[in-house]
Each structure stands twice: as C-alpha cells, then as structure tokens.
Amino acid sequence: MAEHPNAALLREAISTFNRGDFDAYREYFTEDVVWHVGGNHPLSGDYRGRDAIFEYFETVRGLTGGGLRSEPHDILADDSHGGVFTRVTADRGDRHLDVVLAQAYRINPDGKFTEYWALADDQDAVNAFWS
Amino acid sequence: MTERLNAADVQRGFEAWNSGRMDVLRESLSEDAVLHFAGNNAMSGTYQGRDAVIDALARAIQRWSPHSDVESILVSDDHLMIFHHATGEHEGTLYDVTPVIAMKLDANGKVMEVWSLANDQSGYDQFWS
Numbered sequence: 001m002a003e004h005p006n007a008a009l010l011r012e013a014i015s016t017f018n019r020g021d022f023d024a025y026r027e028y029f030t031e032d033v034v035w036h037v038g039g040n041h042p043l044s045g046d047y048r049g050r051d052a053i054f055e056y057f058e059t060v061r062g063l064t065g066g067g068l069r070s071e072p073h074d075i076l077a078d079d080s081h082g083g084v085f086t087r088v089t090a091d092r093g094d095r096h097l098d099v100v101l102a103q104a105y106r107i108n109p110d111g112k113f114t115e116y117w118a119l120a121d122d123q124d125a126v127n128a129f130w131s
Numbered sequence: 132m133t134e135r136l137n138a139a140d141v142q143r144g145f146e147a148w149n150s151g152r153m154d155v156l157r158e159s160l161s162e163d164a165v166l167h168f169a170g171n172n173a174m175s176g177t178y179q180g181r182d183a184v185i186d187a188l189a190r191a192i193q194r195w196s197p198h199s200d201v202e203s204i205l206v207s208d209d210h211l212m213i214f215h216h217a218t219g220e221h222e223g224t225l226y227d228v229t230p231v232i233a234m235k236l237d238a239n240g241k242v243m244e245v246w247s248l249a250n251d252q253s254g255y256d257q258f259w260s
Contacts, residue, residue, distance in 0.1 A: 036250050040171050044252075076205035076212050083205045083212030083233060102233035102246040104212065117231065119169045119248040122177075 006077035006107050010084055013113075014070050022057060026050060029113050036117040041130035063130075064090040070101075082107055088120075090129070097129040138204045141213055145199055151192045157185050161241035169230075169249045172259035184245070195219050195259065202229070210235055219258060226258040 003011075013028040035047040035056065043060070047053045060068055068090035076083040082105035090097040099120040106115040120126045140159070147155035166178040166187060178187045191197065202214040211234040218227050228251050235244040249255030 074207050074210050076207045081203045104231040117248050117250040119246045
C-alpha cells in the first residue's frame with residue numbers, strides 16, 4: 001500500500017529538521033500553529049504561533065549544539081492527522097538523551113502542521129535532560 | 132499472518148473503557164505491557180506489566196468515570212494512534228480534552244506499549260488531579 005501523502009510530508013519535514021534547514025522547515029507550519037511540549041522541565045509548555053515555535057527550536061539547537069536527531073521508525077497518517085514513533089537522541093554537555101517519542105500532529109488541507117503534542121517512553125529522562 | 136487489531140477492535144476497546152469492562156481491556160494487552168501516562172497528575176507515570184496497567188486503568192475509571200469519543204484512528208503494521216475527545220466531571224468541574232492514545236503492538240497483535248499524550252497538559256492535569 002502506498003504511503004499516505006501526509007506520512008511522506010512528515011518524513012520530509014523531519015528530515016529537513018535533522019538537516020538543520022530551519023528556513024525550509026518553517027514552510028511546514030501554519031502561522032498560528034500550536035506546539036505543546038509536555039513534561040515538567042524548563043522548556044515545557046505551549047508555544048503559540050510559528051515565530052514562538054522557532055524560537056523554541058533555536059533554543060533546543062543552542063542547548064544541543066545542533067545535534068538533536070529524530071529517527072522515525074513508523075509514520076501513520078490520514079487526511080488530517082499524523083502519528084510518528086521516533087527515536088530522539090541528543091547530547092548536552094555530559095548529558096545524553098535517547099528516548100522513543102510518540103508524536104501527534106494535526107495537518108490542514110494545505111499540508112501544513114496546525115498542532116503538535118508528544119510523549120516520551122521515559123519522560124523522566126526528558127525532564128532531566130532539559131533541566 | 133498474525134491477527135491485527137483493527138478499527139473495529141479499537142472501537143470495542145473504547146466501549147470497554149467507557150463502560151468499565153476491564154476483562155475486554157485485559158484481553159488486548161500483552162503480559163508485559165507498559166503504560167506511559169503523561170502530565171503531572173494523579174495518574175502520571177509508567178506502569179509495567181499487564182496487572183499494573185489494568186489496576187491503573189481500573190483506578191482511573193472508578194475515580195473519574197471518564198468518557199472518550201474517537202475522532203480518528205491511524206493504523207500501521209506495528210502501531211496504532213487514536214485521537215479522541217475525553218470528557219468528564221471532577222469535583223463539579225467539566226473537562227473536555229483531546230488526548231492521543233499511541234500503542235505499539237507485538238507479533239500477536241497484543242498491545243505491548245501504550246502512551247497517553249495530552250495536547251492541553253494543564254487541562255489534562257486538572258482532569259486527572
């Protein structure tokens with residue numbers, strides 16, 4: 001069965017993020033996208049609007065030396081939703097992060113992300129990494 | 132070919148959740164199932180093993196009587212992701228949040244890992260407080 005277009009879209013978007021091409025990555029989001037960062041750490045919270053979200057991505061890039069990687073092992077999608085199971089790794093000084101995230105996306109008819117939320121298999125490890 | 136959970140099974144699972152049919156939920160889980168529950172609330176954390184997962188779900192149902200309506204079900208060979216509206220009432224306050232249940236399946240189609248993700252974490256924390 002052919003991959004759903006929104007699954008291909010998510011695959012491309014994540015690859016663009018991993019390359020660090022934020023100008024191109026911006027094109028995947030609506031202006032008023034909402035990005036929910038779960039957990040209980042200094043970066044947790046709701047980021048509203050594309051500018052706020054990219055400030056968050058810049059913070060993440062700064063803290064991890066641009067080395068945060070997302071390697072999806074399964075991408076699910078329908079016409080308005082996406083689901084990604086991905087291994088996320090990063091280093092920050094002597095701290096190492098290696099978790100599996102389940103990520104949920106809402107996708108509009110133009111193929112732009114409007115909302116995102118996620119949960120790690122080891123949220124305590126995520127909290128410790130960003131704290 | 133192994134038996135796979137499909138959309139009809141998911142609907143049956145949600146009916147079981149809404150009506151507190153723990154036997155149906157138990158059947159869908161592998162023995163070493165793990166549940167990751169988001170947020171900073173009375174349900175948050177990781178539950179290891181089918182008995183612990185069922186105990187946690189039973190506690191949730193008894194204390195909060197949550198009700199979930201399925202919005203969308205995504206399926207692949209190894210995973211399911213279900214967007215749903217959860218509503219409930221706790222200490223006189225009404226809640227309406229949209230969590231996602233993400234599941235990893237084993238070769239027999241049993242659920243081996245479950246994530247419950249909140250989009251509105253503060254609403255979710257209030258709901259499960």
